[in-house]
Amino acid sequence: MKILVCISHVPDTTSKINFTEGDTKFDTNGVQFVINPNDEFGLTRAMWFKEKQGASVDVVNVGGPETEPTLRKALAIGADTAIRVNTEATDGFAVAKQLAKVIEDGGYDLVIAGRESIDYNGGMVPGMIAGLTNANFVNNCINLEIDGTNVTATREIDGGKETVSTTLPLVIGGQKGLVEESDLRIPNMRGIMMARKKPLQVVEPVAANAETASVKFEKPAPKGAVKLVAPDNLDELVNLLHNEAKVI
Amino acid sequence: MSVLVYTESEQGKLKKTALEVASYAKAVANQLGTTVTAVAINANDTSELGKYGVDKVLNVTNAGLDAFNAKAYADVLKQAAEKEGSKVVIVSSSADSKYLAPLLSVGLEAGFASNVVEAPSSTSPFTVKRTAFTNKAFNMTTINTDVKLVAVSNNSFGLVESEGSATAEDFSPSIPEINVKVESVDKATDKVSIADAEIVVSAGRGMKGPENWGMIEELAEVLGAATACSKPVSDLGWRPHSEHVGQTGKPVASNLYIAIGISGAIQHLAGINASKVKVVINTDPEAPFFKAADYGVVGDAFEVVPALIEKLKAFKAQQ
Ligand SMILES: Cc1cc2nc3c(=O)[nH]c(=O)nc-3n(C[C@H](O)[C@H](O)[C@H](O)COP(=O)(O)OP(=O)(O)OC[C@H]3O[C@@H](n4cnc5c(N)ncnc54)[C@H](O)[C@@H]3O)c2cc1C
Numbered sequence: 270m271k272i273l274v275c276i277s278h279v280p281d282t283t284s285k286i287n288f289t290e291g292d293t294k295f296d297t298n299g300v301q302f303v304i305n306p307n308d309e310f311g312l313t314r315a316m317w318f319k320e321k322q323g324a325s326v327d328v329v330n331v332g333g334p335e336t337e338p339t340l341r342k343a344l345a346i347g348a349d350t351a352i353r354v355n356t357e358a359t360d361g362f363a364v365a366k367q368l369a370k371v372i373e374d375g376g377y378d379l380v381i382a383g384r385e386s387i388d389y390n391g392g393m394v395p396g397m398i399a400g401l402t403n404a405n406f407v408n409n410c411i412n413l414e415i416d417g418t419n420v421t422a423t424r425e426i427d428g429g430k431e432t433v434s435t436t437l438p439l440v441i442g443g444q445k446g447l448v449e450e451s452d453l454r455i456p457n458m459r460g461i462m463m464a465r466k467k468p469l470q471v472v473e474p475v476a477a478n479a480e481t482a483s484v485k486f487e488k489p490a491p492k493g494a495v496k497l498v499a500p501d502n503l504d505e506l507v508n509l510l511h512n513e514a515k516v517i
Numbered sequence: 518m519s520v521l522v523y524t525e526s527e528q529g530k531l532k533k534t535a536l537e538v539a540s541y542a543k544a545v546a547n548q549l550g551t552t553v554t555a556v557a558i559n560a561n562d563t564s565e566l567g568k569y570g571v572d573k574v575l576n577v578t579n580a581g582l583d584a585f586n587a588k589a590y591a592d593v594l595k596q597a598a599e600k601e602g603s604k605v606v607i608v609s610s611s612a613d614s615k616y617l618a619p620l621l622s623v624g625l626e627a628g629f630a631s632n633v634v635e636a637p638s639s640t641s642p643f644t645v646k647r648t649a650f651t652n653k654a655f656n657m658t659t660i661n662t663d664v665k666l667v668a669v670s671n672n673s674f675g676l677v678e679s680e681g682s683a684t685a686e687d688f689s690p691s692i693p694e695i696n697v698k699v700e701s702v703d704k705a706t707d708k709v710s711i712a713d714a715e716i717v718v719s720a721g722r723g724m725k726g727p728e729n730w731g732m733i734e735e736l737a738e739v740l741g742a743a744t745a746c747s748k749p750v751s752d753l754g755w756r757p758h759s760e761h762v763g764q765t766g767k768p769v770a771s772n773l774y775i776a777i778g779i780s781g782a783i784q785h786l787a788g789i790n791a792s793k794v795k796v797v798i799n800t801d802p803e804a805p806f807f808k809a810a811d812y813g814v815v816g817d818a819f820e821v822v823p824a825l826i827e828k829l830k831a832f833k834a835q836q
């Protein structure tokens with residue numbers, strides 16, 4: 270089985286979010302970038318398939334040279350080959366177009382992407398890839414079992430979960446549940462050394478038009494100070510929630 | 518030309534989010550000087566949609582669509598949009614709508630903006646405000662394709678009533694082959710889901726152990742709220758994973774979020790910041806949650822929560 274894991278290169282969860290150039294660009298100053306958490310769960314599940322069922326695992330990112338350390342980390346975790354499509358990730362559709370080309374060229378059976386990236390929060394790339402490559406698609410995937418070309422997957426739905434059956438080729442939008450936090454791997458010295466020798470291919474982009482454009486960013490208005498209510502005055506809290514906030 | 522909106526139902530009954538996206542579609546239609554057409558799939562009664570600005574409902578009745586299927590549903594919406602000549606298509610942010618939307622975007626060659634929180638600030642260029650960086654910022658985005666697809670964030674626009682009533686029409690689209698088959702569904706039907714809830718009662722490690730969740734559930738019941746928890750609580754197995762909210766868990770965009778014994782770590786706040794009003798109950802006045810909350814009680818949850826339940830019961834009895 271040939272697996273491709275799509276890796277989004279995102280600011281670490283604790284990063285301060287600031288903008289520059291008249292609020293049009295994300296300020297990367299002092300920001301540490303990591304593998305998107307949802308992609309890390311997916312990559313770890315891919316390693317499980319590789320070790321338990323036999324599979325090759327490639328990772329891919331659409332982005333500039335600055336994303337290579339993130340791809341190297343994925344190699345250190347155990348991926349075989351990394352691919353970087355050398356173009357700026359302008360919008361979800363343009364990224365999905367590039368990824369669809371990589372998938373068609375590579376003949377992948379299973380494409381693992383994340384439910385959502387924590388920077389753009391589009392939640393659109395996996396579904397678009399599935400649409401563009403005509404593969405089966407399971408979103409919000411929290412469990413994935415593969416037997417030959419038969420797939421049993423569980424997806425999270427509002428208020429519960431649902432088990433579905435389908436077949437390869439398949440694209441998933443994955444998240445925690447594919448593996449648990451405790452299964453995540455911190456690259457060890459040997460992995461890091463080996464990652465340096467593994468191939469990181471840089472491929473040039475195909476023509477793809479962005480369908481949307483970011484005009485500018487805004488930060489939420491600064492919040493007023495919290496109103497404290499004494500624990501022995503909870504009538505006041507009920508009153509505030511009813512009359513002031515109008516939420517009960 | 519009419520604005521197309523997908524109004525979801527569950528077991529034949531329209532969901533509340535259906536009324537919200539209908540209200541949103543009406544606002545867009547007013548800006549464009551056109552009408553609103555809703556698509557309802559296997560819904561029993563869609564007359565209510567007229568009250569929220571829908572002019573026409575396309576009713577699809579097909580047993581093959583009883584179980585949700587993203588590809589088939591996207592295909593139905595594509596055919597409806599083409600039939601109506603719609604240039605703008607609106608969906609909600611439910612798990613199902615988020616699942617089908619990117620497929621629909623590819624099918625219609627429609628630029629897609631998700632997590633949209635306001636009516637367009639301009640229709641030419643078509644510009645919407647969406648959340649980004651897990652609610653730490655907003656992004657103004659233009660959609661530059663001929664057809665546009667917008668997913669509206671839950672509870673962001675609210676319900677807006679308008680005058681009028683909707684006409685209904687049967688619509689029989691062709692259904693593609695179903696390649697992802699639902700085998701089983703595991704869903705508590707008697708509980709409000711976090712995604713649908715207007716009020717969410719959430720508790721953290723401050724509750725000490727799973728045996729203390731009775732009061733959390735009782736508070737939620739009094740308020741008609743969903744229950745949620747912080748990540749360590751689900752990692753420890755005190756509560757099911759489906760209740761874990763935050764950056765790596767479920768997003769919450771409720772009208773009221775009550776956090777009990779939750780410190781307010783940045784990753785927790787990232788997932789719940791879209792909630793309108795936040796209340797924190799915590800023994801530690803230095804807990805970071807107090808900086809993010811609108812109302813706070815510095816106190817012991819084991820005393821405050823039971824007392825609050827009594828006060829709310831008295832309040833509800835008066836209503
Ligand atoms: C990559 C990453 C992703 C993460 N994603 C998430 C996420 O999605 N969601 C999430 O929640 N966390 C997430 N976390 C974890 C997060 O950093 C915090 O560790 C977590 O939110 C803390 O949970 P807590 O507030 O329940 O527990 P604690 O931090 O232990 O806080 C317990 C609180 O309870 C209070 N308390 C104690 N006793 C009482 C009492 N009797 N009455 C009232 N209050 C009391 C304490 O003062 C304290 O503030 C993530 C972390 C990382 C690194």
Ligand SMILES: Nc1ncnc2c1ncn2[C@@H]1O[C@H](COP(=O)(O)O)[C@@H](O)[C@H]1O
Pocket residue numbers: 275276277278305307308329330331332358361364381382383384385386387389390391392393394395
């Ligand atoms: N630039 C990118 N390169 C590779 N994969 C990406 C990129 N952007 C998004 N993805 C994948 O698509 C998922 C969802 O991203 P998004 O649609 O931006 O929320 C991510 O978790 C990744 O798996």
